[in-house]
Amino acid sequence: MYEPIVSTLLNGVPSLAPGWQVSFLQVPFSFGNTSREFIEAVHNLTENDLFIWVAKLGHEHIPWTWLSEHQVHTVYFSVDPRDSESPCEVVGNNNIKEVWDYSLYNIKTCRDHRLKYNRNNLPVFRYLPPGAIESSAVADHQQPAHLAFMGHVKFGSRLKCWGFLKSRLGPHLVNLNGVWTPSAFEALVKGNGIHLNLHKRCDPIEPRPLETFRLSTLLSAQALIISERADVADEEPYAGLVTFATVRGIQEEFDVLANMSKWARRELSRARAANFQRRFAPGRLLQNAGIGQLLAKLARHR
Known part of the structure; x- marks a missing residue:
């Protein structure tokens, strides 16, 4: 962790x-x-x-x-x-x-x-x-695309937001638990190239801190990330590396990535990962x- x-x-x-x-x-x-x-x-x-x-x-x-x-x-x-x-x-x-x-x-x-x-x-x-870490895991981008969340969806108010997104994205939204070993994480990103970040207290009235531990792990593995909006100061260092959206705007951002070819998504993920390696x-x-x-x-x- x-x-x-x-x-x-x-x-x-x-x-x-x-x-x-x-x-x-x-x-x-x-x-x-x-x-x-x-x-x-x-x-x-x-x-x-x-x-x-x-x-x-x-x-x-x-x-x-x-x-x-x-x-x-x-x-x-x-x-x-x-x-x-x-x-x-x-x-x-x-x-x-x-x-x-x-x-x-x-x-x-x-x-x-x-x-x-x-x-x-x-x-x-x-x-x-x-910061950027050494990772043997490399995200792969499949067609059709899925939006994967790594972790439990029942923490805090996350379940309510998950239910809203599930009603919009259906089978394209997947939840994967039990990712505690390098091999499990490698299998996760190999089958899922686009990942979701949700706060435990999602869709809040007040700003929330950004889950930078999750971002480090995923960006180092060349994954694309759509994150629920966080405090502006926390978002700024990740500009151009992570796609930020409100809970209601996540589907639209996913559609943009999903409608790209898997080759275009792969190039985008590699560019973001390389930028992350330099900046972090x-x-x-x-x-x-x-x-x-x-x-x-x-x-x-x-």
Whole structure:
């Protein structure tokens, strides 16, 4: 699930700071207990090392206080959508120095709710969407075309929007679940070249953050994507890479792609994928977020 951002960090940091050693641990949590390997790795960190925790799960078990006391630079990478009802709760933790996020809308929401946090200074926020990743999967474009959604349609208000689209697109709209392995994903995109992105709370009154993890995986596999509209700031970096439409406009955008020959769709998908590779190269994303400067600053004081 988090592979796109982990890959972005593992590939991006060495390209910016070759002297840094990057380690990745996938930590199993069982009844609140962390693994011994993880605890040992944390306690081997020293002053001006960088610690990044990805995702909400298990963050309450991280020894943030110990890390802060030992001058380790702490980062929480948020992977959850934010709105007016679910602000960024980790901002209230004074031992977290920075919050990195995949969505500009999420960052704005966290900043707008700063009065809810009992904290004198907010952490540094950085926008870091998942970048282009290596993918053995390559989307194929068949005739007739189908619009595929990867994941569950019953989350949030998504089912209502799915029902509306199904009534318009009929058998051309397909839902595929259980895509948890590289081989399953490869089979998915091989049979479906056009993919749909819907928010869990679809067709909302207020803007929604864009699901950039999904976009990274699909664009890296040369898939065409039609996405429900998101916050304008989140859409802008993906201009020309993703087709954005309201729920009621998705059928029209699908018809445009479906009426193209499979060869034309294949050329369009390759062009978008190549553009994505350039614009979302991991090192470039980290540099744009100011992480290169951060690493250089930490290195000078080690």
